[in-house]
Amino acid sequence: MNTTIDPSKLIILDRDGVINQDSDEYVKNADEWIPIPGSIEAIAELCKNGYTICIATNQSGLARGYFTEATLKQMHKKLTDLVEEQGGKIHSIYFCPHGPDDNCDCRKPLPGMFKQIALQFSLKDLRHVRTVGDSLRDLQAGKALGCDTFLVETGKGQRILNSGKALPDNTEVFKDLREFADSLIY
Numbered sequence: 001m002n003t004t005i006d007p008s009k010l011i012i013l014d015r016d017g018v019i020n021q022d023s024d025e026y027v028k029n030a031d032e033w034i035p036i037p038g039s040i041e042a043i044a045e046l047c048k049n050g051y052t053i054c055i056a057t058n059q060s061g062l063a064r065g066y067f068t069e070a071t072l073k074q075m076h077k078k079l080t081d082l083v084e085e086q087g088g089k090i091h092s093i094y095f096c097p098h099g100p101d102d103n104c105d106c107r108k109p110l111p112g113m114f115k116q117i118a119l120q121f122s123l124k125d126l127r128h129v130r131t132v133g134d135s136l137r138d139l140q141a142g143k144a145l146g147c148d149t150f151l152v153e154t155g156k157g158q159r160i161l162n163s164g165k166a167l168p169d170n171t172e173v174f175k176d177l178r179e180f181a182d183s184l185i186y
């Protein structure tokens with residue numbers, strides 16, 4: 001069932017490198033899924049201030065056989081439980097299970113997961129929706145549907161900044177998810 005929402009109150013987060021510590025070796029189980037300090041509290045505070053949080057995350061570790069969908073569900077349960085313990089709620093989690101050569105339309109930088117989120121909330125596009133990522137592909141996927149883009153320096157974010165690659169127009173940069181959340185709340 002579709003739900004309507006004020007787009008300015010919807011935030012789409014990447015997972016690895018934004019909410020939890022990322023690894024070039026992949027996050028393969030719930031024990032390896034470790035929140036970045038302040039990220040869980042930031043999500044909860046955003047929720048308490050009227051924001052709806054969705055997650056769009058590439059999870060090619062599924063296609064590569066590094067973990068199963070059941071293990072991914074355990075990681076996401078850990079995430080949602082931690083957020084709920086702080087008084088917040090993750091509205092929905094979308095993930096792309098494909099590898100980089102699978103030619104799907106959901107793997108970021110393609111906007112398939114963002115289109116699913118737009119449909120979920122009966123939005124024709126995602127103008128005024130904020131998306132937060134630590135990589136260019138996170139931002140490019142959101143920008144394709146009109147999202148306002150925000151890069152965090154956690155995860156791969158600092159590496160992107162140091163690379164000199166151009167960010168999508170009007171991208172704002174924050175130290176971490178906590179600083180991003182504080183900019184909206186305070």
